[in-house]
Amino acid sequence: MPLDAKGVAKGSGNVKVVTATHLCGPELDKFRAAAAKGNVTVACTAQRALFEDVAEDDALPAALTFANVRETAGWSSEAAQAAPKMAALLAMAAVAQPAPTAVTFESAGVTLIYGPGQVALDAAAALKDRLDLTVVMSDAGSGTPPAVNEFPVLRGRIKSVQGHLGAFAITIDSLAVAAPSSRRTFTFGPARNGAVSKADILIDLSGSPALVTAPELRAGYLRADPTDAAAVAKLLLKAADLIGTFDKPRTIDFKAELCAHARSKKVGCTRCLDLCPAGAIAPNGNAVAIDPHICAGCGQCAAACPTGAASYAVPAVDVLLQQIRAGAQAYFDAGGGSGVAPILLLHDAAHGAALVDAGARFGDGLPAHVIPVLLNEVTQVGLETIAASVAYGFRAVRLLTRARPRHDIAGLRATVETATRILSGLGYGTDAVGIIETDDPDALGESLRMPRPPVAPLARATFLPLGAKRDLMKLGLRELHRMAPAPQARIELAKGAAFGGLAIDTAKCTLCLACVSACPVSALGDAADQPLLSFDESLCVQCGLCVATCPETVIKLAPRIDFAAFDAGRVTIKQEAPFHCISCGKAFGVKSTIDRVTAKLKDKHWMFTGENSARLELIQKCDDCRVEAMTNAKFDPYAAKPRPPAKTTEDYLKERELAEREAAMKARIDKGEV
Numbered sequence: 020m021p022l023d024a025k026g027v028a029k030g031s032g033n034v035k036v037v038t039a040t041h042l043c044g045p046e047l048d049k050f051r052a053a054a055a056k057g058n059v060t061v062a063c064t065a066q067r068a069l070f071e072d073v074a075e076d077d078a079l080p081a082a083l084t085f086a087n088v089r090e091t092a093g094w095s096s097e098a099a100q101a102a103p104k105m106a107a108l109l110a111m112a113a114v115a116q117p118a119p120t121a122v123t124f125e126s127a128g129v130t131l132i133y134g135p136g137q138v139a140l141d142a143a144a145a146l147k148d149r150l151d152l153t154v155v156m157s158d159a160g161s162g163t164p165p166a167v168n169e170f171p172v173l174r175g176r177i178k179s180v181q182g183h184l185g186a187f188a189i190t191i192d193s194l195a196v197a198a199p200s201s202r203r204t205f206t207f208g209p210a211r212n213g214a215v216s217k218a219d220i221l222i223d224l225s226g227s228p229a230l231v232t233a234p235e236l237r238a239g240y241l242r243a244d245p246t247d248a249a250a251v252a253k254l255l256l257k258a259a260d261l262i263g264t265f266d267k268p269r270t271i272d273f274k275a276e277l278c279a280h281a282r283s284k285k286v287g288c289t290r291c292l293d294l295c296p297a298g299a300i301a302p303n304g305n306a307v308a309i310d311p312h313i314c315a316g317c318g319q320c321a322a323a324c325p326t327g328a329a330s331y332a333v334p335a336v337d338v339l340l341q342q343i344r345a346g347a348q349a350y351f352d353a354g355g356g357s358g359v360a361p362i363l364l365l366h367d368a369a370h371g372a373a374l375v376d377a378g379a380r381f382g383d384g385l386p387a388h389v390i391p392v393l394l395n396e397v398t399q400v401g402l403e404t405i406a407a408s409v410a411y412g413f414r415a416v417r418l419l420t421r422a423r424p425r426h427d428i429a430g431l432r433a434t435v436e437t438a439t440r441i442l443s444g445l446g447y448g449t450d451a452v453g454i455i456e457t458d459d460p461d462a463l464g465e466s467l468r469m470p471r472p473p474v475a476p477l478a479r480a481t482f483l484p485l486g487a488k489r490d491l492m493k494l495g496l497r498e499l500h501r502m503a504p505a506p507q508a509r510i511e512l513a514k515g516a517a518f519g520g521l522a523i524d525t526a527k528c529t530l531c532l533a534c535v536s537a538c539p540v541s542a543l544g545d546a547a548d549q550p551l552l553s554f555d556e557s558l559c560v561q562c563g564l565c566v567a568t569c570p571e572t573v574i575k576l577a578p579r580i581d582f583a584a585f586d587a588g589r590v591t592i593k594q595e596a597p598f599h600c601i602s603c604g605k606a607f608g609v610k611s612t613i614d615r616v617t618a619k620l621k622d623k624h625w626m627f628t629g630e631n632s633a634r635l636e637l638i639q640k641c642d643d644c645r646v647e648a649m650t651n652a653k654f655d656p657y658a659a660k661p662r663p664p665a666k667t668t669e670d671y672l673k674e675r676e677l678a679e680r681e682a683a684m685k686a687r688i689d690k691g692e693v
Contacts, residue, residue: 020093026102030353031109043069054081060113062088062105086112090376091391095384103355107390110349111342119333121266122311124238126185126219128262131155133177134224136162136205138245142224142255143170149259150220155191157225160205164197172197174207175214180221180230183312184239184261187218220261224251232298233426236315238267270316270333270395271309277328278306279539279562287539287564290515291320291329296426318399319430325517325560326540327488331399336491339394340407340484346390347411351479359388360414362467365404367397370458371419378460389467398431402517403488405438405452406495410502412479416452419463424456437516441496441580446505478502492517493557493585500582512578519561519578521554525593527573528552530609534565534574544589550609551594556584600641602648607641 028036037053039046043066053059054074061070064087074083086108092101130150132139139154140162146152152170156162160174175194182188194214195207223230223242231237241258243250279288282305291300291307299313300320309320309329321331330336343363350361364385366372375391378384385391390413394400397418408416418435420428435452442451455466480498484491500506512519521543530550535543542558543565545551566574597606598613617638620627627635634654637645648654687693 020089021098022093023099023102023105026353027106027109030103030106030349030351030355032349032352034109034113042066047073051077051079054079054083056081058082058084058113060084060086060109062086062109065089084112090379091385092387094379095387097387098384100387103350103353104387104390106353107346107350107355110345111392114338114342114345116334116338119268119270122269124184124265124267124312126239126261126263126265127151128220129153129218130220130222130258131187131189131216131218132222132224133157134222134226134245136160138224138251140165140172142222142251145255146259150262153216153218155194155216156205157227160197160207162205163203164201164205168199172205174205175210177225177230178213180240182239183237183310184265185219186312187221187239189216189218189221190214191216220258222254222258233296233315235425236297236317237313238265268316268333268395269311270318270331270399271311271314271321272330272332272335273309274328275303275306275308277326277539279326279328279560279564280307281305282537282539282564283568285537285564285567287537287562287567288325288560290323290325290430294319294323294427294430315426316396317426318396319428321488322399322401322434323430323517325489325562327490330488331395333395333399336401336403336488337484337486339392339404340491340495342392343404343408343413344411344481344484346392347408347413347479348481350390351412355388356412361412362386362389362415362417363408363413364389364391364417364419364467365394365397365400366391366419367394370421371397374419374458374460374463378464382461383464385464386467398428400431400434401488401492402434402438402441403492403495405434406441406492406499407480407484409442409447409451410480410482410495410498414447414451417455417467418453419455419457422456422458428454433513433515437512440512441499441510444507444510445500445503447503489560496580497582497585506582508583509579509581512580514576514578515561516578516580517560518556518580519559519576520556520581520584521559521565521592522575522577523552523554523592524573527571528593529571529612530593530595531570533568533570537564537568539564549594549597549606552592553589554592555589556581556587598639600644601636601639602644603641605641605643613639 022038024036024038037049039049042050042063050070050073059081061083064085067085071083074081088105088108091108092098092104095101128150131153132142133155135158136156139156143152143154147169154170154172156174157176173194173196175191178190178192180187180189191214192212193210195210198206198208219239221240223240224245226245229242231240234240234242239261241254243254245251280302281287296317297313297315299310300307318331321329350356355361372393375385397420400418405416418431431454435454438452439449443449455463457463480502482494482498486494530552532545532552535545539562540558540560542555544553561576561578563576566576596610598608598610599606617635621635622628637648640648
């Protein structure tokens, strides 16, 4: 592949660029010499293991990073123009990547095999020397009973499955144990429902719908069509190795104190619950709880989280934006972007990297103006990444996914829709961001080479991506607005957006301030010395808790992005005069509310009419004076009209005796005796 060392060096600042034709062979000393002097980025990933071994064996002090410039830039029909792109790739690779924390699984090999009789028995026979097995037949017990009982055989129907590799809890109905005396076919004992089995590994050969959500993402759950012998054999090989301790990166950092899920048993934000394909998220009081063992790392919860309670960690969003910023600066410093708008291609390793590699080896490769960035999952991309990328100078962002994604990507589509509304509203065009859904490397190349209208040169932002996720989102949007070809003060967004205002019917608002107590991000506020409701739109995350809490139902969400509100700060929505205590003059409550309540009770309620009319003054007194007045007047707010005395047996006997006397006297009168 052609190498333009001068062009690459131009975009690399003060970094020295050394080229070679066979760096991993006869020219290996070039690597040793460079690594002995300082940190080194090697523009080759094919021989990464070799360079790491040499650095370790020679005790070289350099920190090593690696960049793939061959498949992503050099193997291309436009390789001669790819020097700016190579400079960008090297600059991005040099950004430090903090190591993520690990989630640990422990498996002792306790395995439950669930499926039709003979299929399950054959699978167990293949694994009996490796795993601790139990077979649960999903049918009536087909298959020949083995001559030697080497593992338990039962029959039942799995009702539900909870857990993950090393910690499955499997609930089984109609569970019955096979009789040891089974001869030609299996016979079973009495059945029972609700039996719970613990297992480290669950092998599902039933051919029925999956027992867990997103089965391909659940560690320890292995599923195959029982009629597909090759798939079953592959599954059994994988199962045999699931013994021991396993680690995976903890992809989501979660801070429960920032979560806007619920307050006072009122449900607000449910974005992550609606999007998680693995079922790893569940309500947990005011917040949600994310099970890191079940989490598949798709990142849709982090991309959609409006408060930053859930954030992606592989890499963290600020690190990803540092990479993109470094790549943009190197690309433009090396002369890129002249006449052709650069495109940022975000892809994953499992699918995207394979397509890029295939296109480079067997096709024309990526265009020189397309800069790829490798992610753990494309669905981790949020609005902050897209906004910052365009502000840094990438006039198009493309997200590469499978033609048939492994899980629902509704969260990514919603993010792209929101970004498109904002970018088109600011004059960046309707195609500034998009999803490429393909499994064909040639189709990928063609979609990136499609002719587009020329983009006028625009100023580029260079801001440092510092702060938490929400802060980075606001910063990126502000810079996007500042650099916009056609800036607008306000852009309406679709329901579910992370930004917006509130439509409040102030005439019906009673200033009860229940919404202030419910707001998890302090977007709504009050004042200590007067009845007042204020609102900071830049803080609002459209969680809906204020709407759910308002007793007057006078609040509605208004999803939008208002750039003026970012700088406006807190504004007063409604303010009224306080009522002053008629005893001490202390200000309390809202005057209009106290007056309205007084008017409604006067001459209309027995507790405040007639001889009780003086009690109306209690409503017009502050807390302290009201308690004092009620105590001195011996006023019981729960008092009612006196209840009649209870009748005893003696009372009933006296009444009967009196009635008998009256009846006897009446009889004598009737006879004329009296």
